[in-house]
Amino acid sequence: MNSSFGSEIGERPGFRSGFIAVLGLPNSGKSTLINAFFDRQPLIVSAKPQTSRFQVRCISTTDERQAILVDTPGWHAEGRTLGKFMRREIARSVEGTDATLFVVDAARPQVERVRYAWGVLLKDSEAPVVLVLNKIDLVGRGKLPELLDKLCKIFEPKEIVPVSALKKENLLELDRVVTSLLPEGPLLYPPDTQIDKPDEFLFGEFIREQVYRVAREEVPFSCAVHVETVEQGEASVRIEAELLVERDSQKAILIGAAGQNISKIRTLARDRIRRFTGGKVQLELRVKVHARWASDEKLLERMGHSV
Numbered sequence: 001m002n003s004s005f006g007s008e009i010g011e012r013p014g015f016r017s018g019f020i021a022v023l024g025l026p027n028s029g030k031s032t033l034i035n036a037f038f039d040r041q042p043l044i045v046s047a048k049p050q051t052s053r054f055q056v057r058c059i060s061t062t063d064e065r066q067a068i069l070v071d072t073p074g075w076h077a078e079g080r081t082l083g084k085f086m087r088r089e090i091a092r093s094v095e096g097t098d099a100t101l102f103v104v105d106a107a108r109p110q111v112e113r114v115r116y117a118w119g120v121l122l123k124d125s126e127a128p129v130v131l132v133l134n135k136i137d138l139v140g141r142g143k144l145p146e147l148l149d150k151l152c153k154i155f156e157p158k159e160i161v162p163v164s165a166l167k168k169e170n171l172l173e174l175d176r177v178v179t180s181l182l183p184e185g186p187l188l189y190p191p192d193t194q195i196d197k198p199d200e201f202l203f204g205e206f207i208r209e210q211v212y213r214v215a216r217e218e219v220p221f222s223c224a225v226h227v228e229t230v231e232q233g234e235a236s237v238r239i240e241a242e243l244l245v246e247r248d249s250q251k252a253i254l255i256g257a258a259g260q261n262i263s264k265i266r267t268l269a270r271d272r273i274r275r276f277t278g279g280k281v282q283l284e285l286r287v288k289v290h291a292r293w294a295s296d297e298k299l300l301e302r303m304g305h306s307v
C-alpha cells in the first residue's frame with residue numbers, strides 16, 4: 001500500500017480507488033452531480049447548455065475509497081474547433097476509466113440523442129456503465145418507475161440510479177454503487193486534493209460561470225476567460241483576467257450600459273472565488289475582442305491547462 005502521503009487513509013485493506021467518467025448530454029446536470037460530492041463547489045454550473053468545456057478531475061476521498069470523478073463537456077455532435085476540442089476532452093475521459101456514469105435528465109430524457117451519444121462515446125469502452133437518472137425532483141413520482149423501466153430496456157446499464165443532484169436525493173445510494181465499481185487500490189492523489197487543476201483554471205472558470213448568469217443571447221458561448229495574473233497573499237488573492245469575445249457587438253453586451261454587466265460579473269465572480277478560497281479577493285477584468293479564440297487550439301489547450 002502507498003504510504004507516501006503519510007496518512008492512514010488508503011492504507012486499509014480493501015481500500016478502493018479509480019476513475020469514474022461522468023458523461024451525458026449538455027445540461028443534464030453532470031457538474032452539479034459531481035459538486036454534490038464536495039462541500040465547496042469546485043465545478044461551474046449554469047442553466048444554459050454547454051457550460052463545461054474541459055475535462056476536470058475532482059477527487060473525493062473517504063475512509064473507504066478515493067473516487068476520481070471526471071467532469072466532461074456535454075456531448076454535442078456539431079461545432080467547429082471548440083466543439084472538436086470538447087469532444088476530444090470527453091474521449092480522453094473515457095480512456096482507462098473504471099466505470100462511467102451516464103447522466104440523463106429525467107425531465108427531458110431525449111432518448112434518441114442519448115442513444116447516439118452513448119453509442120459514440122462508449123463503443124470502445126469496457127468499463128461498467130451506470131445510468132444516473134438526474135433531476136427526479138422535476139418528475140412526478142408516479143412516472144418514475146415507467147421511465148426507469150424504459151431506460152433500462154433500451155440501454156441495459158449495469159445499474160440505474162435515480163437521483164436529484166440539486167436536492168441531494170439518493171446520492172448515498174449512488175456513492176454505494178460508485179464505490180462498489182472501483183477496484184481495490186491505493187490512493188492516487190493525496191487525500192486532501194479536491195481538483196487537479198491549477199488555481200488560474202478555477203478562477204477563470206468561476207468568472208466564466210458569472211458570464212453565463214449575466215450575459216444574454218449567444219455571448220456566454222462566445223466568451224472565454226484568460227487569467228493573466230494570480231498573486232497569492234497571506235489570506236488574499238489578486239487576480240487579473242481578460243474576457244475574450246469574438247465581436248465588438250459582444251464586447252458591448254458584456255460591458256453593458258455604463259459598465260453595468262461587467263461590474264455585476266466582477267462582483268458575482270469575486271463572491272464565488274471568495275466562497276471557494278475563504279480569503280479576500282481582488283479582481284480586475286478587461287474585455288477584449290479576439291475574433292478567432294474558439295478556433296485557436298493552442299489557446300484552448302492553455303486555457304484548459306491539460307495535465
Ligand SMILES: Nc1nc2c(ncn2[C@@H]2O[C@H](COP(=O)(O)OP(=O)(O)OP(=O)(O)O)[C@@H](O)[C@H]2O)c(=O)[nH]1
Nearest residue numbers: 026027028029030031032046050051052074165166
Ligand atoms: N431541478 C433540478 N435541476 C438540476 C439538477 N441537477 C442539475 N440541475 C440544473 O440543471 C442545469 C444544468 O446543470 P449543470 O450541472 O451545469 O449541467 P451539465 O450537465 O454539467 O451541463 P454542461 O456542462 O453544459 O454539459 C443547472 O441549472 C442546474 O441547477 C437536479 O437534480 N434537479
Ligand SMILES: [Mg+2]
Nearest residue numbers: 030031051052
Ligand atoms: Mg457541466
